[in-house]
Amino acid sequence: MPLRGKPTTEAEKIVFRHEAELPPMTRSMGTVLINKTGSWRYLRPVYEEKTPPCRDACPAGIDIQGFVDMLARGEPLEAWRLIRESSPLPGVCGRVCPHPCERSCNRGEFDEAISIHALERLAADRALNEGVGEEPRAPKEEERVAIIGSGPAGLSCAHFLGREGYGVTVFEALPRPGGMLRVGIPEYRLPRTVLDKEIADIEALGVSFQTGARIGDIGELADYDAIFVATGAHKSRSLNIPGEDAAGVIPGVEFLKNLNLGGKNQAGERVLVVGGGNTAIDAARSALRLGARTTIVYRRTREEMPAIEEEIEAALAEGVDILYLATPRMALVKDGRVAQVGLIKTELAEPDETGRRRPVEVAGSEFMIEADTVITALGEAPDLSFLPEHAGLSEEPREIDGTPVFGGGDAFTGAGTVVHAIASGRRGARAIISRLAGAGVAHEPPGPVVPFESVNTACFARQPAVRMPEVPVAERVSGFAEVNRGLPLTDGLEEAKRCFSCGVCNLCDNCLIFCPDIAVIRLNDSYEIDYDYCKGCGICAVECPGNVISLVEEER
Amino acid sequence: MKKVITGNHAVSYGAMLARAQVIAAYPITPQTTIVEHLADFTADGQLDARFINVESEHSAMAASVGASAAGARAFTASSSHGLALMHEMLHVAAGSRLPIVMANVNRALGTNWNLWADQTDSLSQRDTGWLQFYCESNQEALDTVIQAYRVSEQVLVPSMICLDAFFISHTAEIVDIPDKALVDSYLPECNLVYRLDPANPCTLYGVTSAEFYYEFRYKLHKAMEDAIRVAREADDEFREMFGRSYGLVEQYRMEDAELVLVTSGTAASTSRLVIDELRERGERVGMLRIRMFRPFPAEEIRNALRGAQRVAVMDRNMSPGQGGIMAQELRSALCNTPDRPPVYGFVVGLGGRDITTDVVHRVIEEALATDIPEDIIWMGVKV
């Protein structure tokens, strides 16, 4: 710290033995550094990083504040690298994640949440556009791990094992890797170049993919030292109504898989999609793009719809009709194909075990809708028939024929989002490494989550969030090109600066600037409190924008 | 160069020749013409100074304190109520050990408003820690300004030069205005070690506890004591260079004097005539003029009064309830001396009442006629 003069750093009391040693008047001869005012303190400020609510809300535990901060500093590639510490699929998640982080973002209570989702995509897209990826390397560990399923859970597990040098083979029944990412999510939401790039990054870690390789029996993999089962949930739940077996009634997952693997157009002219989740919306918007008049029928209201809010908005904007509070009772078949669907109105009763209000049919409210295609999207279930009966597999490992087998992803957690699957894959990788290395993997417990009330919002000016621009409706419904355009870099970097940095010091200097005792010392990338002089006034703790500084009682 | 000028004008010449650098002043009769002349000197370039037309005497001294603290040679002038208003700042200037020089034209204090000569204004500032010189003539007023800077800057104590209202301030007489170069060689450039200097930051005049306050007061007193020697040297050197000197006290026809008349200011000139007249008649009378009042040159006075049978003090000032202030000081200086003479304390000439030769005669007669003096002898009061 530049200082003029000679501060009494080694402050020593100035002693006068004789009046002649005194100046004629009270002229200073040293500095007040002699006074160790730290002895006045009864509360001690400490830098104690806490968990930002975004990170807390992220199933994959991505260091969101960290990567946003890197963007704010203009380092998108560093942001990308940081995300990959927790998730191998930033480009995918930046597009299809339902981003619970944004709902938890403290800034949302101030003005608008940070566009974390868009920023994640921005970081990934920079890596993609600049050709930055994982450097190829070969496995270094002797142990080999088989992963069944190349969906997000499998990919995630492969990534985290590959990074640690394990030999990993991923078995995929379909012709291309990616699982639901490839066959479930329409291309207008997730361009395949993005998925391919992120799979390539995993491959670069020495992970090999065997596609078109359906594992009929787990015994086929007895040579491996560990097996991770992540086969996902591809079996659509049925409607259980008369006429369900007729032609034109298609499970949503099947419809999307066929479409995404380049099969024949299964949508007719008049499509009815049953369900309110993301599969329903994906199917409806895809059918619309194939030229069908499309209606979604959902038995609750929009409020209860589990699909991502922005997806619902987009579907409506594109011209998908949504019929709320109705449920199919029967499919009327004509010439072997569905022609009409009989529905009944519902109303909402008391909440059920999921917390959502239970729909009950309204007697006598039946009505009919024309439809030559009915796509069912009532949720998906796993098919684990290749496992021995009663394997009882879960995320907890089981020995099957002497090989430890771990489970993960939708097949076992049922959570149904990419980010949950990624988290599950990482947990699996961690468990496998613990097992193979014979040692637990250290896992720091997260600190307390920063509540909105602890943020010093006075440090921030209200400023709306930047949103990703969209391709105009008329243009986008004519094909499967990506709907959302990414954020321009400059907008993204500005958006990143809106982050409150809850619980994490971003070197804003407030503690330094507002310390009346000049007791906060700035180091290269942190601060230090000089407890010799800090009087414990607590201003730093109050003025810290992100609640990083805590006050603890001084021990006396 | 000789000129016929008033005492106030002579003081202005003294400040100009001393190259005062900052002048902060506020008008008050009968001081005003001092700073008017200095404003002219500054305006016409004879004096390179900053002139601050402050809004009160208090600020005049505050600005002088600031200027002196920053290392400049500061000058101001005041009188009577103006000086009284400065009282707080006189302590500040002295405690801060700032060698400010101020001219005070002795004028009576109100209420019962009066513009004329009376020394009570400056004498009631005797405990503020300022050197005090009382001048008898216009020439002495000029010379004392120059000497005062020399003494003050050596001992780091401010100086007050006192001159009787109108008798000096507004009366013109011949004054020899010294050569500027000669004054420069007598009075070196102001170079204060303890000052506000951005290149060498320090905090000045801050608080201090009983642990040190006592020592700072002691050191101020010691500097005062030192001023006696320094002032004597300065006066001696002045004589060598300019051919004039005044002493700390002036002894006039004191040889074998049985009665010594103690005076100050212009009363000394009148007294001189009476002493001459009485000496002509063979009476053993002499005069002691007190020029330096602070520090009180007690030892020099005691020596001068050795052998005197009676001491008659003429005070153109009065401390109500006690009497003439110089008489008190003199009694105090003598009281521990064996065979000390009685001190007759005459209060004379208050508020500008003339001290005529007749008054001086009556003072001497009274002193000679009374064996045991009263504490206060009122001379000429209408009773």
Next chain:
Amino acid sequence: MSIEIPREEYLFSGHTGCPGCGAVLAMRHVLKGLGDKTVVAIPACCWSIIAGAFPYATLNVPLMHCAFETGAATAAGIKAALEIRGDTETTVLAWAGDGGTFDIGLQALSGAAERNDDIIFICYDNEAYMNTGIQRSSATPWKTWTSTTPANTPKETPKKDIVATMMAHHIPYIATGSVAYPADLIAKVRKAKEIRGTKFIHILIPCPPGWRHPSELTIKIARLAVLSRVFPLYEIEDGNHRVTVEPDDTRVSEYLKLQGRFRHLDETDIEVIQANVDREWSRIECLSA
């Protein structure tokens, strides 16, 4: 918040300012703005103590203590001395509390301002005689508790309008400042440094013991004063007003309720204060338009 605050420090730790003292922060930021070519004159005020007892100093620029009523006159003398000695660069800062500005120091300040002496006079206003134990000053707001205006008979008159007083002197620069807005304060101090003549800056200083608030709220309260328009931040350059920090919709009650000195106020009192603040703000806003 992105503020460019100079890294240089001109204060030493170890001063005896109370925990959470706003007056210390104000000095710290002002000196960051003025730099090392600065001489400070401090009349009697809290800073007489904070600046360090002999033989120790808190500041790393030259400082002189002066008598209570003499801040401006002393500074004028210093400036004259520096100039005549050939130093025309150094800024002379008179640093006074509200007593040394609004009350006992007003005459000397008025004199210096009328002469347009080339000094910066900063009043750090904690709205009472804090150093002597919270006695009311003419800077104390209406209805405030102080040790000489007890809660059952709080101050009956409004705070003196010192900015208007200084405006009446036609000085080239007047500004208000806040410890909660250091960048704003530093910018104003720097501007003042470049202007010749008398510059007056009025800084509102929350005082934890005197205002009866917890020490950690000093900055928060200072900020609320600005945002609620109790103490708007603006500057007056050659008579032209400019608001430098826009307030928001914060009500005065938000500011008042954090301070024990206003605890006795009732709803009606607060309404009156709000109305006064609104009226004064519209005047400033009007002048700034």
